Amino acid sequence: xxxxxxxxxxxxxxxxxxxxxxxxxxxxxxxxxxxxxxxxxxxxxxxxxxxxxxxxxxxxxxxxxxxxxxxxxxxxxxxxxxxxxxxxxxxxxxxxxxxxxxxxxxxxxxxxxxxxxxxxxxxxxxxxxxxxxxxxxxxxxxxxxxxxxxxxxxxxxxxxxxxxxxxxxxxxxxxxxxxxxxxxxxxxxxx
Amino acid sequence: xxxxxxxxxxxxxxxxxxxxxxxxxxxxxxxxxxxxxxxxxxxxxxxxxxxxxxxxxxxxxxxxxxxxxxxxxxxxxxxxxxxxxxxxxxxxxxxxxxxxxxxxxxxxxxxxxxxxxxxxxxxxxxxxxxxxxxxxxxxxxxxxxxxxxxxxxxxxxxxxxxxxxxxxxxxxxxxxxxxxxxxxxxxxxxxxxxxxxxxxxxxxxxxxxxxxxxxxxxxxxxxxxxxx
Numbered sequence: 001x002x003x004x005x006x007x008x009x010x011x012x013x014x015x016x017x018x019x020x021x022x023x024x025x026x027x028x029x030x031x032x033x034x035x036x037x038x039x040x041x042x043x044x045x046x047x048x049x050x051x052x053x054x055x056x057x058x059x060x061x062x063x064x065x066x067x068x069x070x071x072x073x074x075x076x077x078x079x080x081x082x083x084x085x086x087x088x089x090x091x092x093x094x095x096x097x098x099x100x101x102x103x104x105x106x107x108x109x110x111x112x113x114x115x116x117x118x119x120x121x122x123x124x125x126x127x128x129x130x131x132x133x134x135x136x137x138x139x140x141x142x143x144x145x146x147x148x149x150x151x152x153x154x155x156x157x158x159x160x161x162x163x164x165x166x167x168x169x170x171x172x173x174x175x176x177x178x179x180x181x182x183x184x185x186x187x188x189x190x191x
Numbered sequence: 192x193x194x195x196x197x198x199x200x201x202x203x204x205x206x207x208x209x210x211x212x213x214x215x216x217x218x219x220x221x222x223x224x225x226x227x228x229x230x231x232x233x234x235x236x237x238x239x240x241x242x243x244x245x246x247x248x249x250x251x252x253x254x255x256x257x258x259x260x261x262x263x264x265x266x267x268x269x270x271x272x273x274x275x276x277x278x279x280x281x282x283x284x285x286x287x288x289x290x291x292x293x294x295x296x297x298x299x300x301x302x303x304x305x306x307x308x309x310x311x312x313x314x315x316x317x318x319x320x321x322x323x324x325x326x327x328x329x330x331x332x333x334x335x336x337x338x339x340x341x342x343x344x345x346x347x348x349x350x351x352x353x354x355x356x357x358x359x360x361x362x363x364x365x366x367x368x369x370x371x372x373x374x375x376x377x378x379x380x381x382x383x384x385x386x387x388x389x390x391x392x393x394x395x396x397x398x399x400x401x402x403x404x405x406x407x408x409x410x411x412x413x414x415x416x417x418x419x
Contacts, residue, residue, distance in 0.1 A: 022266050029262045034254030042252055043210075051261065059265050060404050064373050067357060067402045072239045077246030082403035084249060088210035089405055128250035136251055150211035151248050157211040172202055179205040183244040
């Protein structure tokens, strides 16, 4: 029920942002900005780049809120998806650049800022965090490992196969099974 | 539920949602979905479900404090409006100026769309210019005033960008694209306003992108226009 209420509140906030309501924007930013920054910082391993990504994503919310489609899931999942896609895109671009330049310059993810330096406890989305941790904990370890390497470490499935030593087909299967199970576990949260 | 086999698409979509596909695998996914067509309900359901699930995974992490000034910086940016987009509340003075300029030139761009061969539009002010985009189906034109922020892009008879996709407009200078915003057509008609000074760009381009409006183009342009 709490998820229903927060989901409805978020959708209402997005509608208000469509009307230029700055307070509505600040409410969503306060609710999900900290989780968004944690995600971007985890994927990118660089705080300042993570902040750029989060700013881009929330700027997109402010400039074009009509891109949120209520039929496609919750506002919070949409926001986090924007952040994740952008962070992964940045990682891929950097990897491509490094392959082209074929140099040994330290890349995006090698500075390895510790994103947990400024952890804020008990501020943002505690119910979501508990539910997702429980769902991840219910996965078989090999499925959880694949999901975490791809989603949180920004590795491609090919890189996951290389890192774990598992055949690519096995990695694909584990990703699919893991995502099916997560989808079933989190259905109530995505409103 | 469709009778078609969705196993390949489902597997690719699951990894796509996790960010685990390489560019060639992303292309494979797009090809597979294109074969099923834009009206494949099962494809859309799978994509939406996996995207929504992946979007929640990030909440597993401990939240990190965000600089409160970031919200101020974002709110300082003027809005990009679409035909079906935001209302007029609480806009900055700069945005208001852009909107007024857009209102003045909207007729010019509309005329250009209706008469795509016309480069000099009767009634145009001395400072207004209109360019017509090439490529793709339907018609797209942009009106702007050189040296001033603000441009209006209008189109008609445009095809839908597809489920989970939007058109993204780019101002390209040299090889550097800058997003001028995202917009989707309604009944084939599109209208978008940007606050960029497009006259400093070499080329304008429109691509089909994800609805999160990536910071750099991920697909080839569907429409392009050269800035004189």
